Amino acid sequence: MMNKTSKTLDYVIRPGMTITGKWHKKSYLIKRKLGNGAIGSVYLCEMNGKQAALKISDKSSSMTMEVNVLKSLEKAQGNRLGPYLLDVDDWVTTQGNIYSFYVMEYVRGIPMADFIKGHGSEWVGVFMLQLLEDLGDLHQSGWVFGDLKTENLLVASSPPKVRWIDVGGTTQIGRAIKEYTEFYDRGYWELGSRRAEPSYDLFAFVMVFLSVYYPKRFQKGSNPKATLLKKMNDVKALKPYNNCLKKAILGRYHSSAEMKQEITDVLYHAQKGQRKKQQDNTGDTFPFVIESLGICIIALGYYLSSIIIP
């Protein structure tokens, strides 16, 4: 059904055309398609020379729920968490069909996996901390992200910062997760329920970083838990974080802050370890050992001579 909808939308909406809202009468020039969500499609559009992202769908009720989420996020946290909302309206085609749409900030960036491949694995830790901080804030305000996956994350540039672009799955804590993707869903891996709680997001968080190194994903096999832990152990770049990631997969963290603290510790120790190693490598220790050994022998000589000669 999802494919059908976006296909028919592709016939109706073409780059170069203008969409005018039924209620607020604002016009948007469609530039190009940015992607498909679980409901509806997202287009890059322009209004008064400013670029924005426009999401449109024939499922009015689902769109309304998404708008509700964006609005409550704005109320709770300012604009930092989700993309900020610019307009909500309906579009009536010349044939009389009604589509719902909303317009939001256009987040420019590149997929996280591409960024890490281009700039190196040292960014993994940075993005982990950024994501955990944002998740922590979201959880604090009573929400769970739900459909956390690589497709919903972009790295915006200068300074590199992970941003969320689709908040369709965001669910109030304590309810059933609204939208999810199997690979990132702990229910699918038989490692927990689909109740919205911070640990649900933390599980998906681990899967996000796994999917950076397994772009083609992998099957869950007959023992999902074992498969998952094995696949995680096989990634060299994730080794330092293995303990934390494992705890998140098994649902042992109750808050993002807890996990963030442990990841911070890992990063801190990793740096310290590196520094120590560097010192070792300079090779200053050998002369130092010889010197102290010599002093000891001389001291021992004096001591013995003081015993023998009264």
Place this chain on the structure above:
Amino acid sequence: MKKGTLKQILLITDGCSNKGEDPAATAALAHQQGITVNVIGILDDDQTEDPEGLQEVEEIALSGGGVSQLVYKQALSQTVQMVTKQAMTQTLQGFVNTELKQILGSEQSMEDLEPEKRGEIMEVVEDLGETCDLEVLVLIDTSASMHDKLPTVKEALIDLSISLNSRIGRNRFSIYSFPGKRKDIDKVFDWSPKLDAVSTVFPKLTSGGITPTGPAIREAMYQFGKKSLLRSFRKNDEQDIENA
């Protein structure tokens, strides 16, 4: 508003009915009784998205007030839970729309409201969907062609119970298969809040070419009525326990 129980029949099939009443008619009958009929048509891997013999799927769901979806078996799990939830929202929205019409006049529906007001109403619908009780009777076609699809169906149903049991509201599931040995449908799994134990009792295949979808829906409809008497006793028991 008093919280009621939503009743759904979830029909999972891969072919056309060929015996007994028109399934669309019995679905309409069930809808009249306050039961929503959802239909999932499973496609074979080599089938296109508009196969012959599965047009019926949409008609049944339309007259049953529910949601229909054709799907390849790989995507069954997510489809089953999406269809169930969509149908819940649809039914609840129907209730809310009727209430709205009483308040705003007969010509008003949700689409005629400004997006801002729509938001407030959807919040109510969402709250109801999260907290209402739900009863799902799963009706599985076990004719020979379903052979390689049944394991996937089983997984999808266990997955459905994970999803629905994450809600605040209570759930009850039961599973029936058709065609039955002597009757139109056979009971596979009696009303229960969870489907975890379903693995052991999953339906065996029946050979033979009959697919009495219409009569099966009619029989399924009666299972809601039968059970309600029994359940009212159980409910009282539960309350006693809670009081104690």
